Amino acid sequence: MLSFHSVSKIYGNYVALDGVSFRVAEHEFVSIVGRSGAGKSTIVKLVLREEEPTRGKISFKGSDLMSLKGKNVASYRRRIGTVFQDFRLLPSKNVYENVAFAMEAGGRSEEEIVRDVPQVLEIVDLGKKAANFPQELSGGEKQRVSLARALVQRPEVILADEPTGNLDPIHTWEIMKLLLKINEFGTAIVLATHDKEVVDFLKRRVITLENGKVVRDEEKGIYRL
16 A cells, blocks of 8 residues: 655765665554664655655556646545644634544535534544544543544544553553554554664564664564664
8 A cells, every 4th residue: 555665865964764665454453663864754754745765666556656736646645644743733612623623624514514524533433522622631631632533534544643642541542542442443554763662562564674674564563673
């Protein structure tokens, strides 16, 4: 589904990625791990089309991402759900409105919003928090809103960039279990993380980066550097 073909990304004299190749299949759960500066964030930016590769090719379902222009980029991004470490919620909107806003931005109808938002909030166990504002939520609840916002667009893949970085252990496991649940529904998950305990708990495929290169790609791997 998502493929990197000998991708390099160079910023001036700094090589962020060096000939990286991997493929993520439909419905797969993949963790991308490595120390700070290994290249995880660069991969996230490239998948989101926030950056372009210096060399190589990135494709999604057979289409070259760099060939997408204008509205096609926006259409592509709606197929990719994103969850970040810092939640990125709108403080002036309550839980329901934060999730609904993602649908509004995607051009979905009011009928679809009224139908889908409550369903997704139930999936992430926030049905009773729909009227609460971000400042009234715990860190784990805020991240669950972020997951709901990503899931409500019915993406083909969710890109989770250090989603547990600001969470305590209890909320970390809650988010991991939710990601596994979403994956069981058929959505592919690409998790960028430096959390060894999370990776070892998942027992799913692990791609390890070191100095911008893929040094290991293991099925049911563990985090080892």
